Amino acid sequence: MRRGSLKAVVFVWIISMLLTACTGPEVNAVLPSTSSPTLTSTLTIPVSPFPSETSTPALFPTQTSTLIPLPSQQGLEASFANEVEPLVQKLLQAQEKTDLELTSAYQLVYVSQTARLYYVQSLLQFGSPKNTSEGKVAYILYDYSRGETLGYSNNRLFSVSSKTQEVTATIRVILEDEGHYYQIEKEEATGSSGSTTPRNVVENAVSPLQKLIFLYPESENELEEIIGYACGINMNPDLGYARKLALFSFALTSSNWADRRQGVEAIADLDPLPLSSATNLVTLLSDNGAGISSVAEDLLSEMIDDPEVFDLVSEAAASPDHGVRAHAAHILGNKPDQAFSILLTLSCDPNSYVQQEAKEAIKKSTPSDLIPSLVIALQDNDSCIRQGAASTLDDLDDQAVSAIPGLRLLLSDNTFAVRKAAALALCDIDQKNTEIIPVLTEVFKQETDSPLFTREITCIANIGGKEETLPLLEESVSADSETRFEVFDNLKNYQGVPGAADYLISLLESDESFLRWRAAEALQQYGDEADAALPILQRIAGTETDDLAFEEEIQLMIDLSSKEETLPILKQALSNPKYEVRRVACDILGTFDGVPGAVEVLLPALYDSDTYVPSYATNSLLEITGDEKETVLQALIDAARATTNNHAFKSEIAAIAELSSKEATLPLLKEALSSSTIIIRSEACKILGTYKGVEGAQEIVSLALSDSQTSIREAARAALAALNESE
Structure with missing residues (x-):
């Protein structure tokens, strides 16, 4: 040696x-x-004394062993x-x-x-x-x-x-x-x-x-x-058990996540579980390696009955890492009565995920003690405890009725977060209490969380009526983008509320496209109340430059008048400088089956300079052809001969085949193989490669084998291979 x-x-x-x-x-x-x-001094390993390798080891750390740091x-x-x-x-x-x-x-x-x-x-x-x-x-x-x-x-x-x-x-x-x-x-x-x-x-x-x-x-x-x-x-x-534990504990110190993952899973298989590994496992609660923190959480949950493990996890609940705090809350949910105060503190954590884990853990407390304990906590000197108790009662719905007096007292609490939690808790169980409205109004004006925004405005409306909330919604339009969406989602349900329709109509003339878009969308729910919007729409829709706003404005115009009356606006939109608007106009015209003049309005879009507008136009023409099949068919043939846009060519050939037959497209495809545009010749070869069983397809695609471009010859060979492929 x-x-x-x-x-x-x-x-x-x-x-x-x-x-x-x-x-x-x-x-x-x-x-x-x-x-x-060791690669990290925070991990420990039991090395003295080792349990006997020939007998069942005593549980760590209840025996006299000590956790000695690795060297x-x-x-x-x-x-x-x-x-x-x-x-x-x-x-x-x-x-x-x-x-x-x-x-x-x-x-x-x-x-x-x-x-x-x-x-x-x-x-x-x-x-x-x-x-x-x-x-x-x-x-x-x-x-x-x-x-x-x-x-x-x-x-x-x-x-x-x-x-x-x-x-x-x-x-x-x-x-x-x-x-x-x-x-x-x-x-x-x-x-x-x-x-x-x-x-x-x-x-x-x-x-x-x-x-x-x-x-x-x-x-x-x-x-x-x-x-x-x-x-x-x-x-x-x-x-032996002792060596396995030492080796697996050492694997937890590896810089490689896979080593750590395998090590923690191997520890999970040890019987009995080594309580001495608790310190290591708590450290792993912050591990970002795949699934490592979750395995550590599961193991600590099995060990939590041990007082020393409970103390370690309780300390982890104060970690600066919100992920560790969330894991700790989940683990302590196995001892909710013992960890009640810790969980209450976590229930007012700045991180919403930690809050939710803590509140779910608290709910596991002994049922007969839960509400009384929370009511007592409402009077705690620590504002965080008061907030956590109120927030947890909010999740208990009707079970929390006995807490109403204590919650009402908190409506005047010096801490804003406590007032907010109390008001939200009272929303569902004290709906006739108008004292909630001033607090919720204060809360609502500062809200940035979308779900809470809707809950708060709904609560105010339930107690004081929707009229009370309309000014608040109008003020919130200038708030951050998340709550702005919520404003309009709520306004969709304000039919019959005085001033709601007028407010939305006024937004149609806003300089901000977002407001025009969401207002037009919401007004579609208002029926006759939105009639005053029609003259404005007739004036603005034809020159609208935002595709989302344009689509909702046209839909609102159709609701308030008819498709026939919107046709001139759509015709104007097909000349809009924004290709996005032109695409939407084509798409909408595809719903105008049977509307006189719709086909005529749409035909010029086959020659649009945008890459995809002609394809939108082609697809819509197929939807509204009706009795004008011959007109549409000839227009598509002419467009296919003239285009240098492969996307347009592909959709036009497909449409011609649908209106007639694949055989009818062969002359066009043969012409395309002589096009001066390489990409059209290539597209023609690709299309012909899908014409298996169509008489004459092989002869035509064979013409491309003598093309001057290598890529076209290769495309022709690929097409022939596809045509000759056995079933």
């Missing part, structure tokens, strides 16, 4: 005393001479740098020499290329070397890396869910001969394809090293164990 200072000997002796020796195959290993590492990164760096890294550098520079043979006479020495593997190897503690009589040494220099994200479902590997990552193992076999190092084999393999579990991923990464495995069969399992446990994967079900 490679030995360092006296300190190294002492360390190895301590480890040997603490860990029962593995009973597996014996090989030598380069082991650390000082305490082993510092500085300690690891010193050990690795002094004991192993110099050898690693020599081995990496080994000369390749394939004429040397690895035989069973060589003593194997595992050399980890990284500090992480160095630590894992030390915990696994492989035994004394074999076959050392000739003094020959074969170094196995090994490393691993993570790669593509993998997931497991129904025992099949697929690259979609963030469950783990593939493992790539790099293993070199280096022989030492008279002070010189010769690399005789190097294997790099990735375990992924064909694997069904994380364990298989590691096994498949190690197994290609056939010569080594043949001579030293034990080496396969040992290398798999070292690399696998570094990845947080349980590679040996028979390994």
